[in-house]
Amino acid sequence: MIEQFKKFGRLLFESGVISSHGGNMSLKLGDTVVITRRNSMLGDLNDGDIISVGEDGTGSEAASRELSVHLSIYREVDCRAVVHAHPPYAVALSLMVDKIVPVDAEGSYYLKEIPILDVERSIGSEKVAAKIPGLLKECPVVVVKGHGSFAVGNDLEEAFRLTSSLEFSSRILWLCGVFKGRGD
Template sequence: MAEHRGERPDVRRQGRRASPEEARAWTELVAAARRTVADGLVVGTSGNVSVRVGDTVLVTPSGVPYDRLAPDDVTGVDLTGRQVLGALVPTSELPMHLAVYRATDAGAIVHTHAVHATAVSTLVDELPLVHYMASALGGPVRVAPYAAYGTEELAAHTLRALEGRSGCLLRNHGTLTHGAGLDQAYDRTAQLEWMCRLWLTASSVPGRTPALLTEEQVAQVGERLRGYGQPG
């Protein structure tokens, strides 16, 4: 959902003070939200980012440009949606974020309106296996049926599309990915947008059809990725 730009609300702190861990997490969340704009994954205040710290979920607030968020703007809710930190209204997509946290072991969530991914969401029910990096999201990426933003219906559609996956497309809307932390969730968002762009590019060549991988081939890569990178 686009969190529409408007006048910045007058902030008066409510609830308890943020812990040092929550304050650090908020700084990282704001940086990730600003990165979605810089990388062209959202426009203005569209999309939203959240991170879980214990039983508290820190979320981007509704309608506040990310470059104007400050340390004192920390916004947090518990897993029932009750606001426990800050006075800014949380993102309108809070039901979707909370549903994912309650149903998975996610530590962070990134939701964007990335152009290529949103375009693909209008064309197919599942992103064709055009690249092995689909394994980084658990396999073929599904498209959740359309529902109005901020609704429990959209949250339910999203959970079904995420079964066995760490990312999905939202029809005529955008993307949602989750990870153990913000870096992983963001990387999965970037990979998903790149794969969507790749498929759209390959599909646009007249008279040619992209070669696709099998689910078995993608699963094989998934096993290899578990040992990818530096130890420790």
């Protein structure tokens, strides 16, 4: 399991959807949530960066600031993994549109329409924790305006794939906007 965290943390960093100390990941294992430690470097995780907390949040002193969001998702959404990233193109689009509608084949197939959740002071926000599960029941990835994405899956690979697909689709939309009207 720790190797899975290391693998997908590295992939999140290498794909550019998180900064050096941004983002977090978790897995639900029975009545325990395994989550990355606060301020860990997902691209270079060590064993001490992965901590276990109770589904009620016990043992959470060192856990990610987004723990309350992860716990809320696990309570309400049928999933075993959550990936929170800060994909730059998706975050940029979230500041300009109310939803992201992919125009590329992969994004249209897997994501269809990605909701954008608009709340103030979104980092570790109880408002995000209260509102995001309902959106994730409709779409497996949601963007919090100006902040980042939350993707759910049966494992870290699925949540990573959805995060990657979101960013790829957002980049395509951005490029379409840049080049719109520049040709005959």
